[in-house]
Amino acid sequence: xxxMGEEAVNRARxxxxxxxxxxxxxxxxxxxxGDDAQDIIDAGHPDSQSVSERLESVQxxxxxxxxxxDSRIYHLDLEKNYHDYWRESSEFIxxxxxxxxxxxSDDYGVDYDECQDLQKRLAVLKNDFDSxxxxxxxxxxxxxxxxxxxxxxxxxxxxxxxxVKTMWxxxxxxxxDRERNLDAAAQIHTLNRDIIELNQVVDEKYSQLPTDVGKxxxxxxxxxxxxxxxxxxxIALEMQLDFVRRDGNVLEAKYPGPNAEQIRKKxxxxxxxxxxxKNKGNCHKDDLDSYFDYYKILSDADGIIGWYKEVRKGIDIxxxxxxxxxxxxxxxxxxxxxxxxxxxxxxxxxxxYRGEQLLSNNHPNSETVKSKIAELVKCxxxxxxxxxxxxxxxxxxxxxxxxxxxTKRFQSLMDSRKKYLEVPVDxxxxxxxxxxxxxxxxxLEARISGPDKIKxxxxxxxGNSLISKLHLDTxxxxxxxxxxxxQHEEVSNLAKxxxxxxxxxxxxxxxxxxxxxxxxxxNEKTYEVEQKSxxxxxxxxxxxxxLQKHLGYEAEIRAMEPKINLIMQxxxxxxxxxxxxxxGIEKKVHNLEKCFAYLLHMLExxxxxxxxxxxxxxxxxxxxxxxxxxxNQRELTAANDT
Numbered sequence: 001x002x003x004m005g006e007e008a009v010n011r012a013r014x015x016x017x018x019x020x021x022x023x024x025x026x027x028x029x030x031x032x033x034g035d036d037a038q039d040i041i042d043a044g045h046p047d048s049q050s051v052s053e054r055l056e057s058v059q060x061x062x063x064x065x066x067x068x069x070d071s072r073i074y075h076l077d078l079e080k081n082y083h084d085y086w087r088e089s090s091e092f093i094x095x096x097x098x099x100x101x102x103x104x105s106d107d108y109g110v111d112y113d114e115c116q117d118l119q120k121r122l123a124v125l126k127n128d129f130d131s132x133x134x135x136x137x138x139x140x141x142x143x144x145x146x147x148x149x150x151x152x153x154x155x156x157x158x159x160x161x162x163x164v165k166t167m168w169x170x171x172x173x174x175x176x177d178r179e180r181n182l183d184a185a186a187q188i189h190t191l192n193r194d195i196i197e198l199n200q201v202v203d204e205k206y207s208q209l210p211t212d213v214g215k216x217x218x219x220x221x222x223x224x225x226x227x228x229x230x231x232x233x234x235i236a237l238e239m240q241l242d243f244v245r246r247d248g249n250v251l252e253a254k255y256p257g258p259n260a261e262q263i264r265k266k267x268x269x270x271x272x273x274x275x276x277x278k279n280k281g282n283c284h285k286d287d288l289d290s291y292f293d294y295y296k297i298l299s300d301a302d303g304i305i306g307w308y309k310e311v312r313k314g315i316d317i318x319x320x321x322x323x324x325x326x327x328x329x330x331x332x333x334x335x336x337x338x339x340x341x342x343x344x345x346x347x348x349x350x351x352x353y354r355g356e357q358l359l360s361n362n363h364p365n366s367e368t369v370k371s372k373i374a375e376l377v378k379c380x381x382x383x384x385x386x387x388x389x390x391x392x393x394x395x396x397x398x399x400x401x402x403x404x405x406x407t408k409r410f411q412s413l414m415d416s417r418k419k420y421l422e423v424p425v426d427x428x429x430x431x432x433x434x435x436x437x438x439x440x441x442x443x444l445e446a447r448i449s450g451p452d453k454i455k456x457x458x459x460x461x462x463g464n465s466l467i468s469k470l471h472l473d474t475x476x477x478x479x480x481x482x483x484x485x486x487q488h489e490e491v492s493n494l495a496k497x498x499x500x501x502x503x504x505x506x507x508x509x510x511x512x513x514x515x516x517x518x519x520x521x522x523n524e525k526t527y528e529v530e531q532k533s534x535x536x537x538x539x540x541x542x543x544x545x546x547l548q549k550h551l552g553y554e555a556e557i558r559a560m561e562p563k564i565n566l567i568m569q570x571x572x573x574x575x576x577x578x579x580x581x582x583x584g585i586e587k588k589v590h591n592l593e594k595c596f597a598y599l600l601h602m603l604e605x606x607x608x609x610x611x612x613x614x615x616x617x618x619x620x621x622x623x624x625x626x627x628x629x630x631x632n633q634r635e636l637t638a639a640n641d642t
């Protein structure tokens with residue numbers, strides 16, 4: 001035979017698998033022999049060559065045996081795969097032959113239930129396709145593998161796989177066609193069933209629809225809720241009716257003839273019952289809505305009227321508080337109350353509007369509605385009047401407490417200013433420290449006469465305004481106004497006196513610093529003038545040089561003369577302003593004047609000694625000026641020529 005039977009293949013595979021295991025065992029033995037042989041060779045045994053050759057022969061024989069065993073196992077595996085494929089494909093063919101009659105049947109049932117049973121059986125069949133598809137793909141994969149090996153059985157495998165593929169495709173296509181046909185039949189059966197069920201539901205709803213409108217708001221609400229539930233049920237029912245309409249149109253176009261005529265007649269009867277049910281429901285809903293508006297207007301009006309009266313009762317209670325924050329709280333509460341009143345404005349207007357609508361529609365209870373609206377309008381007007389009167393009261397109360405608070409803060413500010421101004425300044429401080437203190441006090445005085453004065457004027461103006469309005473507590477306001485003005489005037493005068501005193505102390509400190517500085521400078525210059533004598537100098541050049549130096553020295557001293565005169569003038573001003581150190585200042589001014597006059601006298605004496613060379617020095621200075629001018633003109637001329 002070209003290939004072995006399945007049982008023979010399995011027996012041979014087991015035999016060669018065992019042989020492969022034994023070869024693995026012998027590989028371990030040969031490896032051990034190799035280690036022993038290597039030890040003999042390493043020891044230099046006389047038979048080392050023969051041992052090595054013998055070991056190589058054993059290893060080659062074992063390798064050849066392993067190769068032959070592997071090749072045989074490979075071919076046996078291929079034959080086993082062939083037998084497995086043949087067996088599985090045969091079973092798959094039987095599986096498909098069993099299911100093919102159901103997939104190709106022309107039975108669609110006589111009604112919806114029977115058609116649905118057929119659909120379920122077909123669905124079970126199609127569910128089996130998942131496992132069948134896996135088997136088909138497995139057969140396809142194994143067949144391709146076996147065919148590619150080009151064994152003696154490859155042609156037979158190709159024929160079998162072609163048959164499997166043809167049967168599988170036929171089964172799947174037939175099932176798809178069967179499913180589409182059953183779906184079409186189910187649609188017709190479903191439409192007939194839905195029309196019958198909808199007719200039953202419409203008739204039932206028509207008989208259940210009530211006619212009562214209720215004797216109170218609660219009863220009317222209950223009936224409206226039932227009517228709403230009924231309307232929701234109709235919406236859901238109409239959605240079902242829409243499905244019937246849509247499906248009917250589709251099926252009439254798809255199945256013309258007697259079936260289409262029967263569908264149209266059943267749909268026409270259903271549409272008539274549906275229209276009659278909707279008309280009856282709409283009429284009842286209009287009646288319920290009309291009486292709901294009536295009961296709701298009375299209920300809303302009573303609620304608003306009761307709230308208006310309760311709020312007005314609270315407004316009429318006058319509250320007296322002790323500060324601005326408490327008054328602000330009352331005002332905020334009052335404004336919030338206005339927001340609450342305005343929040344109910346929409347409800348108020350809604351009640352008025354709905355009442356007028358009922359009156360215009362000639363509702364049976366129009367007189368009751370008219371009386372309730374008049375009562376509501378009256379209560380609202382009274383509440384708004386009370387709210388405005390209480391707002392004016394709270395505004396006056398707030399203005400008074402705000403004025404008292406501001407004057408208290410201003411008086412506290414003036415007290416702190418006064419304490420600061422009453423702190424004595426150390427008159428022995430240096431001029432820079434006195435100047436810093438004076439600057440701070442001037443800033444303070446500017447604030448007192450500027451922003452503080454404005455605050456005081458505003459407080460006085462506000463107080464007088466409150467008094468002119470005949471405010472709640474006129475006596476307290478008058479007292480606060482006069483106290484604020486007096487306190488500010490006191491602090492302002494104290495600041496001005498402080499500044500005058502500090503200015504005088506600062507001027508005296510600066511005078512002392514300037515006096516010490518310039519007295520030292522005069523003494524130094526006087527010493528220099530007295531130490532140098534020019535009487536014994538005869539050389540004219542040396543005299544010229546001394547004259548130039550003298551002139552520079554004299555110019556320096558003359559330049560300082562205005563500053564020294566200014567210092568003496570400052571001292572005289574201090575004396576004139578009756579500074580407490582008047583005698584010491586007069587003495588220092590006199591001493592400074594005397595010393596400076598002596599210095600000028602010594603300069604005059606030395607200048608007379610050098611008078612004879614003044615003309616020569618003047619000539620040389622003028623000659624230098626002329627030479628400089630000539631040099632400049634030459635440079636300008638040369639620059640213009642280029």
